[in-house]
Amino acid sequence: MADGDPVVEAVFDAVAATAPAIRDALPGRRVADGAENPSGETVLAGDLYADELLADALTAIDGVGAYVSEERPEATDAGEGYSVAIDPLDGSSNLRSNNAMGTVVGVYDAPLPATGRDLVAAGYTLYGPITTMIVADASGVREEVVERDPDADGGVSRSVVAEDLTLPDDPTVYGFGGRVPDWTDPFRAYAREVESELKLRYGGSMVGDVNQVVTYGGVFAYPALTDAPEGKLRLSFEGNPIAYVIERMGGASSDGSGSILDVEPTGLHDRVPVYVGNEALIERLEDAVADD
Numbered sequence: 001m002a003d004g005d006p007v008v009e010a011v012f013d014a015v016a017a018t019a020p021a022i023r024d025a026l027p028g029r030r031v032a033d034g035a036e037n038p039s040g041e042t043v044l045a046g047d048l049y050a051d052e053l054l055a056d057a058l059t060a061i062d063g064v065g066a067y068v069s070e071e072r073p074e075a076t077d078a079g080e081g082y083s084v085a086i087d088p089l090d091g092s093s094n095l096r097s098n099n100a101m102g103t104v105v106g107v108y109d110a111p112l113p114a115t116g117r118d119l120v121a122a123g124y125t126l127y128g129p130i131t132t133m134i135v136a137d138a139s140g141v142r143e144e145v146v147e148r149d150p151d152a153d154g155g156v157s158r159s160v161v162a163e164d165l166t167l168p169d170d171p172t173v174y175g176f177g178g179r180v181p182d183w184t185d186p187f188r189a190y191a192r193e194v195e196s197e198l199k200l201r202y203g204g205s206m207v208g209d210v211n212q213v214v215t216y217g218g219v220f221a222y223p224a225l226t227d228a229p230e231g232k233l234r235l236s237f238e239g240n241p242i243a244y245v246i247e248r249m250g251g252a253s254s255d256g257s258g259s260i261l262d263v264e265p266t267g268l269h270d271r272v273p274v275y276v277g278n279e280a281l282i283e284r285l286e287d288a289v290a291d292d
């Protein structure tokens, strides 16, 4: 089930072990605490709480050299080893409306910022009606159900419910972020085509929306916008880990011109347009936005 890298296994053990505590804390943390994260967005208390829990658990692992979080301006040094990039509570604006959220994790064998080619594993936890965890590593991609279990190691039991996951061949869903008037003309034209072929599934949390594509096949995008050519999502914490998962499943990722994993970062909190899904849909997207 795992690739045998004990540090990668320990990272996913820690992410799974914190999931029940993160979930438990959500009901009391539906208000903004007024702080701003390094990307200038108001941080909900839930983000900060999850960040603290994950930082404590991940920096305690031998072989993790840095904890790098969407909620922290700089990397937190933890010794020698992999850099673990975390979006502690992705889709946290869904907390008010009680919709899906998740935790995104990327394990890089390099100091950050680095390209996605330095990822050795990536995945996400999805706090939906049940807690699931997608783990992608050298051995493939699997889905686990994570449940609180006081008798188990780390206080959670993990059951593998699907192994060697690949994207379904016959795509059925799409979900595109941002406001339609802010999309570029070429992307709007592409969306027009896609919406006549696939069903819309968009919930406003990347992990929830990507998991629709993982489950049913299709395409997820948070595109380049006319007033924000880099889109909204962050390369190190969101774009690269999700691109790694989808590519390991036989799908494709793009920033509009090539794999997200090849994007050269200039800083820890860089943003990147994100297009992921079945290969044919991403090829069409690249053809459509090529002259953008």
Ligand code: AHM
Binding pocket: 041, 087, 089, 090, 091, 092, 093, 177, 178, 204, 205, 206, 207, 222, 232, 233
């Ligand atoms: P967050 O990490 O601050 O929650 O922001 C990222 C989220 C993604 O989960 C989601 O794809 C996107 O923002 C949704 O943005 P919008 O509300 O503009 O559609």
Ligand code: MG
Binding pocket: 087, 089, 090, 091, 206, 238
């Ligand atoms: Mg996020």
